[in-house]
Amino acid sequence: MDDGGPPLTRRELVAGAGITGASSLAGCTERLWSQAENNGPKQVSLSIKTVPADDDVVAAKILSQLRENFRAAGIDATHEPVAEADLYRDVLLQENYDVFVLRHSGLDEYDAVRGLLHSRFVSERGWQNPFNYSDVTADEHLETQRRTDESKRTETLRELFEYLETTAPYTVVAYPYQFGGSRRSLDVSRPPRRLVDYVDIMSREGNDWVDDRPLEVGVYGEGLTQRLNPIVVDRNRIEGLLELLYDPLVRRLDDEIVPWLADSIDWDETERLEAEVRLRDGLLWHDGTDLDAEDVAFTIEFLTDTSQGEVDSGVPAPRYRGRVTLVDDVTVVDTRTVRFSFGDTVRPVATRVFTVPVLPEHVWDDRSTVVADRRTEALVTDNEGPIGSGLFSFEESTADTEIVLDSFDDHVFRRTTADRPDLFENFSQFDGIRFQIAPNPGAMIETLVDGEIDVTVGDVPTDQADTIRAASDVSAITGRTDAFYMIGYNVQHPQLSNPHFRRILSRLIDREHTVTEFFDGMAEPATTYSSLFGFPDEDLEYEESPSTVVFPGTDGELSIPRVRSLFADVGYRYENDQLLE
Amino acid sequence: MALIGVVLELALVVTTMLVTATLVIVGPRRLVAALREFRWRMEACALPLVALAVVLFVRWSTRDVFQRLERRVLGTNITPYLFDLERTVFGTNPVAVLQSFQAEPLTSFFVFSYIYGYAFLLLFPLIAYFALDEMNSLSTLVLAFTANYAIGLVCYVLFIAYGPRNLDPLLFDGLLYESFPQARLLTNQVNQSTNVFPSLHTSLSMTVFFVAWLTREKYPLWVPIAGFFAISVALSTMYLGIHWFSDVVAGTALALISVYIGHNYTVEEILASVRAFLVTPFETGGKLDR
Numbered sequence: 001m002d003d004g005g006p007p008l009t010r011r012e013l014v015a016g017a018g019i020t021g022a023s024s025l026a027g028c029t030e031r032l033w034s035q036a037e038n039n040g041p042k043q044v045s046l047s048i049k050t051v052p053a054d055d056d057v058v059a060a061k062i063l064s065q066l067r068e069n070f071r072a073a074g075i076d077a078t079h080e081p082v083a084e085a086d087l088y089r090d091v092l093l094q095e096n097y098d099v100f101v102l103r104h105s106g107l108d109e110y111d112a113v114r115g116l117l118h119s120r121f122v123s124e125r126g127w128q129n130p131f132n133y134s135d136v137t138a139d140e141h142l143e144t145q146r147r148t149d150e151s152k153r154t155e156t157l158r159e160l161f162e163y164l165e166t167t168a169p170y171t172v173v174a175y176p177y178q179f180g181g182s183r184r185s186l187d188v189s190r191p192p193r194r195l196v197d198y199v200d201i202m203s204r205e206g207n208d209w210v211d212d213r214p215l216e217v218g219v220y221g222e223g224l225t226q227r228l229n230p231i232v233v234d235r236n237r238i239e240g241l242l243e244l245l246y247d248p249l250v251r252r253l254d255d256e257i258v259p260w261l262a263d264s265i266d267w268d269e270t271e272r273l274e275a276e277v278r279l280r281d282g283l284l285w286h287d288g289t290d291l292d293a294e295d296v297a298f299t300i301e302f303l304t305d306t307s308q309g310e311v312d313s314g315v316p317a318p319r320y321r322g323r324v325t326l327v328d329d330v331t332v333v334d335t336r337t338v339r340f341s342f343g344d345t346v347r348p349v350a351t352r353v354f355t356v357p358v359l360p361e362h363v364w365d366d367r368s369t370v371v372a373d374r375r376t377e378a379l380v381t382d383n384e385g386p387i388g389s390g391l392f393s394f395e396e397s398t399a400d401t402e403i404v405l406d407s408f409d410d411h412v413f414r415r416t417t418a419d420r421p422d423l424f425e426n427f428s429q430f431d432g433i434r435f436q437i438a439p440n441p442g443a444m445i446e447t448l449v450d451g452e453i454d455v456t457v458g459d460v461p462t463d464q465a466d467t468i469r470a471a472s473d474v475s476a477i478t479g480r481t482d483a484f485y486m487i488g489y490n491v492q493h494p495q496l497s498n499p500h501f502r503r504i505l506s507r508l509i510d511r512e513h514t515v516t517e518f519f520d521g522m523a524e525p526a527t528t529y530s531s532l533f534g535f536p537d538e539d540l541e542y543e544e545s546p547s548t549v550v551f552p553g554t555d556g557e558l559s560i561p562r563v564r565s566l567f568a569d570v571g572y573r574y575e576n577d578q579l580l581e
Numbered sequence: 582m583a584l585i586g587v588v589l590e591l592a593l594v595v596t597t598m599l600v601t602a603t604l605v606i607v608g609p610r611r612l613v614a615a616l617r618e619f620r621w622r623m624e625a626c627a628l629p630l631v632a633l634a635v636v637l638f639v640r641w642s643t644r645d646v647f648q649r650l651e652r653r654v655l656g657t658n659i660t661p662y663l664f665d666l667e668r669t670v671f672g673t674n675p676v677a678v679l680q681s682f683q684a685e686p687l688t689s690f691f692v693f694s695y696i697y698g699y700a701f702l703l704l705f706p707l708i709a710y711f712a713l714d715e716m717n718s719l720s721t722l723v724l725a726f727t728a729n730y731a732i733g734l735v736c737y738v739l740f741i742a743y744g745p746r747n748l749d750p751l752l753f754d755g756l757l758y759e760s761f762p763q764a765r766l767l768t769n770q771v772n773q774s775t776n777v778f779p780s781l782h783t784s785l786s787m788t789v790f791f792v793a794w795l796t797r798e799k800y801p802l803w804v805p806i807a808g809f810f811a812i813s814v815a816l817s818t819m820y821l822g823i824h825w826f827s828d829v830v831a832g833t834a835l836a837l838i839s840v841y842i843g844h845n846y847t848v849e850e851i852l853a854s855v856r857a858f859l860v861t862p863f864e865t866g867g868k869l870d871r
């Protein structure tokens with residue numbers, strides 16, 4: 001022990017200084033306290049997240065416009081760029097956002113909104129209700145539409161979209177056309193995006209000069225080779241790549257259902273909806289193992305609970321979740337037959353479940369180990385060297401520069417004897433596919449102009465259009481997709497929980513102006529009730545047009561008095577040009 | 582491979598610049614003499630060179646780990662703060678102001694500065710100081726480079742920040758990759774788009790300039806040349822839409838700190854103080870036991 005007077009320690013010195021300081025400011029502190037206790041209305045503040053311009057220049061432009069419009073409306077809006085994969089984590093897994101702007105790759109069927117919005121999915125991950133939206137009326141419509149047949153269903157859907165327009169959990173800005181380039185000598189009708197587009201290019205007779213070399217495809221982006229896991233959502237990926245590797249039971253081609261692994265589907269609608277799926281003969285996985293009914297049943301069960309019973313409430317795969325919930329039960333009848341029972345779902349909706357990729361049981365069965373809270377091995381694995389049953393097998397990948405796919409010669413559709421869809425007539429003039437990954441669109445276009453690639457995939461920004469048009473051996477190609485740019489709201493944010501507030505925000509982007517300015521006219525603005533929620537077609541007729549598409553201003557320029565009166569009408573106040581909570 | 586083409590072109594241009602500058606500023610005689618006695622020179626500055634190599638190796642070999650640490654664990658996205666700070670202070674962002682002077686020759690000049698000028702600026706003093714009779718200047722420079730990288734690396738793990746071109750393509754132009762998209766192949770090897778705060782381009786260039794000033798008696802001609810290139814590089818990072826004004830300010834501050842460290846410490850001293858720092862707690866522990 002020390003004896004004698006202890007020297008003044010640093011802590012004591014700081015404390016002393018603190019006391020002296022505090023007492024000398026005593027007069028001020030009263031004001032400080034009263035200010036701290038002042039719970040008066042503050043300015044509404046929102047953070048908007050989107051990807052950096054490198055990942056998607058149009059999304060960044062939409063956000064820029066939105067940020068300025070929010071600020072003009074008196075909202076304290078902050079702009080946060082987040083890399084694509086990280087944004088998916090923030091939005092889809094952690095729900096850590098206020099407002100996001102994202103490009104969605106498109107919805108397959110009207111029933112897809114059930115997964116997006118039904119309150120039963122609030123606690124689930126992935127595109128399962130990332131908005132935390134929960135609304136009894138919407139739930140009822142979402143339930144009814146999957147139970148009622150054609151004419152009644154159209155009616156329900158129309159009501160659903162009209163109702164959603166008034167509550168605006170998310171909103172669609174525009175549907176971009178696809179734009180890209182291809183080698184002039186190659187016969188390509190549109191930028192490839194889905195498996196059928198690749199099959200189309202690879203079986204055109206005009207392309208038989210290529211003589212068994214791989215189709216050279218240009219893509220751009222970061223981290224595209226890092227993870228080829230088909231059931232996760234927090235990853236960058238080459239669009240359509242997983243379709244080349246993994247086959248489903250059926251594919252939807254231009255609104256037509258084409259049997260793929262399935263040979264036939266027998267529906268039984270006498271009581272509850274049931275379907276007996278018969279698989280094609282001689283199906284194989286890329287590693288040579290037989291693909292049978294067990295694999296199909298396993299896939300559905302595994303997507304429902306990747307922990308296979310380890311965790312009580314289950315750990316569902318974040319992808320394909322909405323579709324899997326359509327199935328009540330799945331049973332293996334014999335090695336080639338599986339029976340699905342659906343409960344009270346109607347056929348067009350039930351068919352959605354047959355479009356999930358079938359996974360090999362002998363690979364994924366071991367991935368049910370729980371590695372963390374609500375996470376299993378299956379959800380964290382990189383799935384290196386993916387084994388599927390698709391037309392192409394994985395050959396190799398080099399970090400961020402290329403992915404090579406081989407032709408899978410044992411695929412049934414590669415046999416001319418097989419009863420296969422017409423589009424396989426001359427399949428294939430090429431031997432495999434090589435994806436060459438460029439760091440940005442400009443560098444990708446240069447590889448096209450230099451003749452290193454045959455065709456581009458992914459969205460080429462329209463500002464690159466001139467380079468493509470000017471090059472001599474290159475043609476510009478365009479196509480349509482169901483992809484759309486959306487703005488999503490996190491309903492847990494105090495202001496965003498107010499549907500009136502969300503509806504006004506949804507109007508703060510001039511959709512027409514966005515299409516002319518940011519897409520160079522190469523997009524369709526969302527103008528109808530259903531197109532505001534991801535369905536561009538006009539199957540559903542409406543008597544009037546939605547108010548969400550009416551921008552309070554002209555030519556992208558917001559009219560401040562108009563927007564203020566919109567907020568005032570729903571009970572908001574302004575002070576010093578600030579919109580108050 | 583396209584990357585190789587870009588690298589070869591870079592090597593060709595920079596080598597030409599280095600040879601010319603060496604002949605003019607260092608002089609052939611001094612260089613030949615230095616090469617003849619390269620052994621003791623290497624020995625004299627071996628330690629700082631090893632330190633630099635270690636830092637560079639760590640940076641290169643742990644890219645994935647650092648990226649994950651940055652984006653998933655430690656990193657705070659400060660992009661909104663940088664953007665709003667400059668908006669509050671300046672009204673119109675300095676980057677936008679610089680870009681308003683956009684013209685083809687100016688863009689070419691800044692692209693040249695950003696890629697070739699920068700590489701030249703970093704490499705030439707290594708040759709020049711190696712040709713001196715003492716290795717003090719070379720040690721100072723190498724240690725300052727090391728400090729730049731080490732501190733920069735820490736900042737990059739702590740802060741996620743995107744540059745102007747990535748935040749807002751309506752307000753800012755991504756001039757570098759618009760006029761020279763292949764450059765991304767090169768910059769991707771060295772850096773990620775989230776590493777903009779502080780600007781290492783600025784800090785390393787400014788470091789070279791500050792050290793040039795410290796050694797102005799040896800190479801008086803090098804001071805204005807280094808100054809011209811360093812300021813051009815700093816301006817180019819903003820003009821090309823890669824960095825914010827804040828990054829450049831922070832980069833300059835980092836350069837000052839690094840040169841201070843390089844000038845006043847040696848690797849031995851730093852190692853000794855780190856050792857002392859690590860050992861102290863054990864000693865105190867021992868005392869308590871008694």
